[in-house]
Amino acid sequence: MFVHLQGPWNPVWGRLSLQAIPYQNPILVGTFLFAMIAALAIVGAVFYFRAGPYLWREWFTTVDHKKIGVMYCLLGLVMLFRGFIDALMIRSQQAMAVGPHSPGYLGALHGYLTPFHIGQVYTAHGLIMVVFAATPLLVGIMNIVVPLQIGARDMAYPYLNALGFWLTAAAAALVMLSLFVGNFAHGGWYGFLPYFELPYSPGVGVDYWMWAFQLSAIGTTMGSINLIATIVKMRAPGMTWMRMPIFTWASLSTNLIALTSFPVLMVSLALLGLDRYFGTHFYTAGQGGNLMLYNDLFWVWGHPEVYFLILPAFGMMSEIIPTFSEKTLFGYATMVVASFAIGGVSWGVWLHHFFTMAAEPSVNSFYSVTTMLVGIPTGVKVFNWIFTMYRGRVRFELPMLWALLALFLLLVGGMTGMMNAFAASDYMWHNGVFVVAHFHMMVLLIASSIFGAVEYWFPKVFGFKLEQRWGKWFFWFMVLGTAWVFVPMFILGFAGMTRRLDYVPVTQWAPYLRVMLVGMAFYVVALGFFVAHLYVSLRDRMKNRVGADPWGTTRNLEWMTHSPVPAYNFAFIPRVHARDEWAWRKEHGMANLGNESFEDIHMPRNTGVPVLLGALSFALCFALVWRIWWLAAACLGLVVLVIILRSFARKTDEVIPATTVAGVERAAQDALASPARG
């Protein structure tokens, strides 16, 4: 039944053998040592502080949307670091391997990375940054903020929420594992057909890529179901649609995109899987296969996906800018419409990712026009933000700085995007670094909004503000790095440099590549400032403790409960009277959180099942990558069994007694009364 493999295979270990471990490669051995030391340090610390039971009880088994959100963000940060290291390798390789006389090290002809190795680095960087850094960070922040903004105590399906996270984490772990056991795909993060078919890519790299991608897609789809249902069904009394905070609107539109587009990604990957495992002919070069089918299915997901990433970022900007302009958001209704217009249009533009693939001129023109249409709602948003600031009292605190940087990057990225949208001009630089620079403006915009959002909502989740001094250094060095890396990249794009080069044949480009390397140095310094920022903030956490409304000029429901938010979010569900309810209450002198006569609160009970399912899916995918059939069958059977058994559980809820609620609420009040205890 299964396809015939080239190379050794045995029933017990599948394709796995000692050769799969890349001990000849000093870079990977170094990485392995680093990872081992880090892992040992973490495990040691856990044992030393006897934190195991605490971690299990409070984090691994949690179904609390805030904690799951925090774990998403941590996962995203770790993967952002990994992706950044990849970027460092790419930039340094390209700065070294210029011209025929450039020296080679570590077995490479030029530079220090062999083509096979740097190919994997490109693929991993792209996949990781999009799917395992940006997505978890955004989903994590939506997870934390949306239920608070709509006055709910939890998500609609807390158990599903945890499951979505653990599947994403399992997928990320799979990508990391590919560093040390086997290898990763080296044909680019979005797949390359028919090159990714078994005859041309016989190794396990493509399988790692495919299963990690697939698993994370399942996790994200679950998350989107949850967020949509939460927003539609769990809003506090009085919160009509047009009173909903704008970030919640953005989350709704973005998750509608995810809900409808991720299944298409799953199909595009699954069909490739069938080709690779069963020898079918979906994308093969002969026998009735069609490689364009892959490109279409993939980008039918791929383009909506980029808006899936950017809409929450827009939502974050729409929260931060009013707060620090001390004004309500300009053009609320147009903002809502624009979000949905972007979401809708994003479905009809995917072909701009392959204008060069010999479609008729009429087809190219159509997609050219639809692509440019996206500019209209986006422009509406830009003007709304600008008018929000106009005649406002703008305060340049850290979240605002990030939001403004995001706005600027949006302009650069958007304009260059319009340039790509002309099919005729796109022919000149398709698959070149101009495109790469374009989408990095976009993803760095997303990253900036994320940093802004983290600064903004951090005090809500943890009860203290991040310090501002190192944070500003971090910000300005990110600005420097971005300018130095990407301005030359745009120039090289015009000069005709193609993307994913392991060796740069044109010596005249060397100065630009070196300038970009300087930019990377700024990024590295920025990373140092980021660590300092976190360290100082954590050290001074007692000094920087805050109350419910740390910024003073916030407007929405999430600021109407204590910081840090108690497990049950709100001791009493708020009734909503206005858009910007919290601003309304403050204006009307009703900003009092004090409450009496507390009541019992029903909350979902913690469960270890999601972690277990995450672990089993990890093992399942690992077994499939290495074609260890018995293990795969066992894991699949266990997954089904665990799901069925869990459905028999009776006690999935628990009650927080009124006395406990009263205690928590009083403690929060007291903490405010006696600040700065050190």
Added chain:
Amino acid sequence: MSASTNTRMQPGSTVLWEKGDAAGHDALGTRTFGFWLYMLTDAMVYAALFAAFGVLAHNAGLTSKSMLASVFDAQAAYRDTIVLFASVLAYGYAMVALKKGSRTGVAIGIIVATILGVIFLNMVTGDLEHLFSQGVVPQLNGFLSIVFTLVIYHALHIVVGVLWMLVMLMQMGRDGFTSNVVYRLINLRIFWHFQAVIWVFLFVFVYLQGKVI
């Protein structure tokens, strides 16, 4: 819209917090709503598969239709259709019984639906085995790949549905009509009907198309 921001109210008389268990959202409705969302993702999966069917059939050109006609037996598929629809109907009766609160009624409906589901699976696997034994396999060409994928993917849903029905029989026996059991029965209905709807598409595109054109 903008009126909402300007509503004036007196601090004393305004209800700011909901007392009583205001979190009592419509739990059943929330559960089924989420399940509809899930069904939408599955519909998207099928949509993508049918799109692939269109592309690969086009690739195969004229031969695809004659291939379909010579390989897939529309008569047998008609039989499958009747069985699957009967199963859905039986499940519908179970839901009528649920409204009346009759446990035996629900149980009988589900048992009949399960048996018919198993019969359907049996017939489909029989058809497939027959084709495989004649050397008509998905590995032959892209068009057959997608045809078999569609049929098998649908059959896998039927397997899940049958398992789910067995689980529901047990849970109903143990707990009676608790809210957990009720919402799962409702969701299962959505799921089961959806499989029938998909089968209609399969029947038309895979089994009938070759016959008619």
